[in-house]
Amino acid sequence: MDTLSHLAHGFAVAFTPTNLLWCLVGTTLGTAIGVLPGLGPALTIALLLPITYQVAPEASFILFAGIYYGAMYGGSTTSILLNTPGESATIVTALEGNRMARSGRGGAALATSAIGSFVAGTLGTLGVAFLAPTVVKYALKFGPAEYFSLMVLAFITVSAVLGSSSVRGLTSLFAGFVVGM
Secondary structure, three states: OHHHHHHHHHHHHHOOHHHHHHHHHHHHHHHHHHHOOOOOHHHHHHHHHHHHHOOOHHHHHHHHHHHHHHHHHHHHHHHHHHOOOOOHHHHHHHHHHHHHHHOOOHHHHHHHHHHHHHHHHHHHHHHHHHHHHHHHHHHHOOOHHHHHHHHHHHHHHHHHOOOOOHHHHHHHHHHHHHHHO
């Protein structure tokens, strides 16, 4: 029940006119950036990070979330119409979406992408909101033994999927291990 009260408070903050305006700005900007291959939400957010000094923290987070979600949808537009993914997350969209667009069903492909993006984003956000407290409880119990087990799992996983060059795979593995420590 505590999660629902937090969600209600979050909706009350998010649905103020100022925050809705920042959401509109972020989503519009994110959609425009998502259409451009090579530019992504991470770069856009990094460039707009100085805005956070002048804007309320809630509005900044809403702006950045709008940029991210808009970029994910904008990337699907170029994937469907041009067979050029604007984002790495929209590579799979290019496979079927472009085929639909070539057969004259581009509007249906774009509508399906928009509706799917909205539904998936909404369900994912709600899932994170409800599952985060449980995940945090387990994450705080992690000690040295669990971290060691994760490292061993990483070694086993990488060694299982090494390809033809085991030296390159193990070098990448140890470099990641050093960076992680």
